[in-house]
Amino acid sequence: MSELSQLFDTVNIGLVILDRDLKVKYWNRWMEYHSGIAAERIIGASLFAHFPSLNTRKFLRNCKSVLTFGNFSFFSQKLHHYLFPFRSDSSFESRFEFMQQSCALGPLRDESNTITALYLTVQDVTELASYEHRLLEMNMRDGLTGVYNRRFLEKRLAEEFDRHVRYARNFSVIMFDIDFFKKVNDTHGHQCGDFILKGVSGKIAAMIRKTDFLARYGGEEFCCLLPETDIAAATVLAERFRQTIAGMVHCYQKTEIIVTISLGVSGLSGQFPSSDVLLKRADDALYAAKGSGRNRVVALS
Numbered sequence: 001m002s003e004l005s006q007l008f009d010t011v012n013i014g015l016v017i018l019d020r021d022l023k024v025k026y027w028n029r030w031m032e033y034h035s036g037i038a039a040e041r042i043i044g045a046s047l048f049a050h051f052p053s054l055n056t057r058k059f060l061r062n063c064k065s066v067l068t069f070g071n072f073s074f075f076s077q078k079l080h081h082y083l084f085p086f087r088s089d090s091s092f093e094s095r096f097e098f099m100q101q102s103c104a105l106g107p108l109r110d111e112s113n114t115i116t117a118l119y120l121t122v123q124d125v126t127e128l129a130s131y132e133h134r135l136l137e138m139n140m141r142d143g144l145t146g147v148y149n150r151r152f153l154e155k156r157l158a159e160e161f162d163r164h165v166r167y168a169r170n171f172s173v174i175m176f177d178i179d180f181f182k183k184v185n186d187t188h189g190h191q192c193g194d195f196i197l198k199g200v201s202g203k204i205a206a207m208i209r210k211t212d213f214l215a216r217y218g219g220e221e222f223c224c225l226l227p228e229t230d231i232a233a234a235t236v237l238a239e240r241f242r243q244t245i246a247g248m249v250h251c252y253q254k255t256e257i258i259v260t261i262s263l264g265v266s267g268l269s270g271q272f273p274s275s276d277v278l279l280k281r282a283d284d285a286l287y288a289a290k291g292s293g294r295n296r297v298v299a300l301s
Contacts, residue, residue, distance in 0.1 A: 014084075014122030017108065020067055022047055025117060034086040034099070034124075054083060066105050066118045075103040077125050088126040100129040142216040144194055145201040153215035153223055160227055161275035164268055169227070172234035175282040176241065176263040177221040179294040184259065192252045193220075196259055199250050204241055221286075223279070231267025235299045238263040242297055260295035262286060267301050 008015050009029040017026035023046050027039040037050060048055040062073040075083055077100045088099035102125045108117040140152040148156070157173075164171035178184070178200060185193040201222060205214050213225040226234050242263055250257040264285025266278055281300050289298040 012124075014120075016047070016120040016122070017117050018047060018063070018120065019117050020115075022063060031122070035084065051084060053085065059083075062105055063118060066107050067115055070107045070109075070115055072107075073105040075101075075105075077102050077129050083120075084122060088124065095130060095133060096126060099124050100126040145198050145216055147201050147205055147222070148213055148215035150215060150217055153213070153217065153225070156213055156215075157225060157275045157279060160225055161268070161278060164227065170230040171268040171278075172226045172229045172231050173266050173278055173282040174224040174226065174234055174238045174241070174263055175217070175221065175265075175279075175286040176224075176238070176261045177219070177286065177290075179260045179262055179290070181220040181259070184257065188252065188255065188257065192255075192257070195252050196250055196257065199248065200245055200259065200261065203244060203248060207237075207240065207244065223282070229267075231265060231299055231301050234267060235265050235297060238265050238297045238299075242295065246295060262289040262294045263297045264289055265297060265299040267299075269301055 005026075005028075008026075011028070012030065014031045014034065015026065015028040016024060016031060019025050023044060024042045027037070027042050029039075032038055035050075042050055062075075065071045066073060080101075080103075081096075082098050082101040083103045084099075084101065086099040086101075088096065102123045104121045106119050106121075107115045108119055110116050140148055142149045160171060163169070178196065181193065181196070184196055197216075197220060201214065201216065204222070204224070208214060208224060208226075211227055212229075215223050215225075217223045226237070229237075242261060245259065245261045248258070250259065264282045264287070266282035266285055268278060285298040285300040288300070289296050292298070
């Protein structure tokens with residue numbers, strides 16, 4: 001099998017052969033490189049001695065199906081992400097901690113057609129998975145500010161509303177927009193307006209938790225979804241937003257510009273039959289804030 005071993009050591013894919021006791025019979029050079037485990041160290045040992053995370057009911061069931069019935073099993077990246085926790089050496093910018101893998105199991109038979117072992121292939125698909133994730137992010141993000149877009153907001157709002165109603169958890173929404181934004185555009189131009197939009201949204205995005213969601217609702221209006229947050233805490237956060245933006249100085253082409261925001265807050269309660277009503281209540285609170293002088297927070301439960 002030396003000729004085949006030479007061939008298997010040149011392919012850009014991991015190849016492992018396991019006997020019926022799931023001990024390693026073959027471990028190609030790709031697996032050596034990415035695992036840091038030399039073939040002579042692992043051949044003859046149980047796969048689980050080096051990779052205990054694989055010793056799961058699902059993996060064992062799939063191995064048994066291959067060895068008993070000659071079936072083929074596949075572990076897609078979208079469902080499982082990876083089998084082996086390898087670090088990826090891809091130069092492509094990746095959001096994943098570990099190499100993303102597409103893996104397959106299949107039977108190996110002897111001359112009498114008896115299944116004597118199984119093979120496991122491991123393919124690095126990190127670059128493809130990262131690229132797909134980036135495309136998905138582009139479809140969810142506002143092109144100017146980089147925060148989430150309205151389409152994502154409406155979908156996420158419905159999901160969060162349903163989840164929090166089902167489990168009776170707190171959930172609040174903050175709507176805000178930039179006061180007298182038309183005046184900024186008319187005085188300094190639309191490029192300056194874009195600069196202000198990016199500055200304001202970027203600052204607020206940096207102030208929220210990873211579990212919160214900031215989206216551009218339209219024009220100069222934004223919406224922040226706050227899971228696990230009651231209306232009192234959301235109102236305190238909205239006031240922090242207001243004070244922070246009011247204290248910012250935006251320097252555009254040597255011109256210093258200060259803007260303020262008005263904010264409306266609404267929290268989940270039994271009176272809201274749908275996420276749309278919750279959002280409208282926050283919008284009503286925003287317009288109440290604008291109607292009562294701007295640069296302030298109004299909360300409506």
